[in-house]
Amino acid sequence: MAAAALVALALGLAGIGLVVIFDRVSDARTVEDLDRMAKFLAGQVAVAQDGTLSVASEPPDPRLTTPYGGLYWQVDKVGTASLRSRSLWDRTLDVPVPVAGAGPAEARELTGPDGGRLAAVVRRVQLVHGRTEVPATVTVALDRRALAGSRASYLGLLVPSLLALFTVLAGAMFLFVRRALAPLRVLREDLRAVHDGRRTTLPRHFPEEVQPLVDDLNRLILFQERALMRARMQAGDMAHGLKTPLAVLGALARRVADERPDLSGEIEEQALAMGRQVERSLARARVAAAGDLRRRSCPVAPVVARLVSALRRLPGAEDVHWDVSVPPTVAYPGDEGALTELLGNLLDNARKWARRRVMVGTSGNGIVIEDDGPGMSEEAMAGVGRGRRWDETKPGTGFGIAISSDIAEETGGALTLSRSVLGGLMVVVAWDVPQPREP
Template identity: 65%
Template sequence: MKRDSLRLRLGLAAAALIAIALALAGIGLTVILDRVLDARTADGLDRVAKLIAGQVAIGRDGALTLPQEPPDPRFSTPYGGLYWQIEGGGHALRSRSLWDRGLGTVPDIAVEPAVGDLDGPDGGRLIAVTRRVTIPGNGGRTALAVTVAEDRRDLAQSRATFLRLLVPSLVALFAALTLAMALFVRRALAPFRILRADLAAVHSGARPRLPEKFPEEVRPLVADLNRLLDAQERDLERARRQAADMAHGLKTPLAVLDALARRTDMSDPTLSQDIAEQARAMARQVERTLARARAASGGLRRRACSATPVAERIVGALKRLPDGEALRWEIALPETLAFPGDEDDLTEILGNLLDNARKWAHRRIRVSGGPEGEGGRLTVEDDGPGMSAAAIAGIARGRRWDETRPGTGFGIAIARDLAEAAGAGLRLDRSELGGLRVTLHWPAGSDAIAG
């Protein structure tokens, strides 16, 4: 997936937001757990304080006594983590777990019982509950403060257990939500994938326009693309007509120039040759301009055609020429090979290439092709003299190869223009047959299934 992918951006943004939300949820749950633990612990300590307050008695000397201590063994274990203390009338009574230390009381607040933190006998922090009661004794009433406390380290263990369960749960929830969001983003972007496939169908020539069965949010874009396709088709058709009109308008002046060249041949051969040469140069430029106009087959509306029937038809026509009957023509093309252009484009390209091969071949011409990577190729070879590297470079600049034979080399330049207009390329090198090999090749993005 590319870095500028909308799907990747939405997925990363969703994953980041989910992570932040789950982190805040984890913090919130931890705070809630701490408060719930404190509330439950304070409630349990208050029950113990009520039990102690209900059993405490005052002796004749004013000393405090507790006939029966709470049953939890931590009250009897020194620094056991659970403590109680009774203070009042100048006397104090403590649990064995406090050993020789005092517990203190939670500051008096309006809420009864008072809940707060105290320092423990071993330096730890305690959550404590102090309940203030008044009991009768020795002919009067004595105010007592009953404090029960528990070491917070016991609560910390419960908190750690909760976190050990919470963190993996949040991680699993993050994975599940991220996967669900990825599926949601994929589903949400499905219309754009369908639009891309429909555009590829338009590009390959499988359909003329985009269908309008898209969600409401995408439909305006589809309508604009269809209007663009229609406008482009009209502009291209108008450009073809204008090119044809220009060529038709130039044919008559060129014919007149050619006639004048023949008439002046006897009186001034040099002038006649110059005029004829200029007329031929102009005719070649007109031919090349027309070829380019015909190759402008529609930008987005790319057409495709099967290469084998076109090659067989052109070879059949060239065989009937006087110098074509003596040649051995070989065609080795798969039926599924499709050229990414319309039939007129391929006819113009192959016609130029095969006609050039016919002019220079001694005995043999071969047409072959097939898949090349994920694209395709189509090769024309002959057993003629071939071309030098300098001649190939000249062809690349649109120059003729040889002036002694009409049209030599210039047809290859036209074929190159047509191939490039169709998204293909033309490669020239030496053939195994000894002559020139011209390879027409196109990448996967330009390949299409012939309809």
């Protein structure tokens, strides 16, 4: 569009320039023709014995014999009535008084017999009368309305020509830009294939102007793959490296429980706190390691069904009624492992605190989990959001919700807590809907 605008501007300026050139050439040609006619008349003018003027022959132009025909001539001599063409009818042209001596032709603007503007040429000549020379002026004028007609005809040809030229140039520019950007469109499709997981790297079939960019993108993709692999290995190593010392600390605390109950309780409490922080950090590391260039998604319904089936088999879960309503079209913008960990914590928490009923459904683009348990206060909800335990009487309570919140945030979503209509806690996990890509 910018190129088309520049082409239109250039053609507009060119059109103005052509009109100016036409006007100047037309004026110069008009002056030349009028001067030629003035010279012809000067050769045909004679002075009679009584001093009157006469013209032996007029220029053969029908406009000179038609009243107000648009072409006029007039010859003036001091003390003698002017000779004029029949086209002037009963009017005369206002020309300067003849002076002695011949001179070059002068282009002037005069007022015509009908009030129109005239382009005129005034030439001073010396007429022979006996042995003396008599100064006179020969004036030939053309109505500018005739020139305006020629100008209008010229514009009538120029404007369509410029429009046609603009169409051709804009079309050529469009084809050129489209052809020049074709490799980038192909690159976009290949990147989409990488995002969708249908391709691991970009192909090497691009023009030399684009190939360096493709090579850099491939290096970045490979670098990210290696970095993610290292992150997964380091997360696993850290899990194995920390769980064993923490287990040893727990065993030592239990061993000295009889001798130093205060020290044993403090050691066990600190070991449990460290274990929770390690678990949370590892959960976030696993989700972050899955955030590569490939756009992942998984259906929610099968994961919910599998988790609910497993939770129903736990001791004490037979009294809880699960009301599950998740459409098969709902998809989570992440891999199945992250979704399993996210929903596993939330569903297990709902099972622990529910009295009789747990509801699992959807609301817009998100998952809603409700129970009929005791619920949580606003202060407790805020504390869970910061990773604190809600209640110490049940293992894992509160901290699993914090881990689920971290996972939701890592995948571009959000977890909110509120009071359920069942009386217990309502957890909503929502995520943004991916915007459709332009074709």
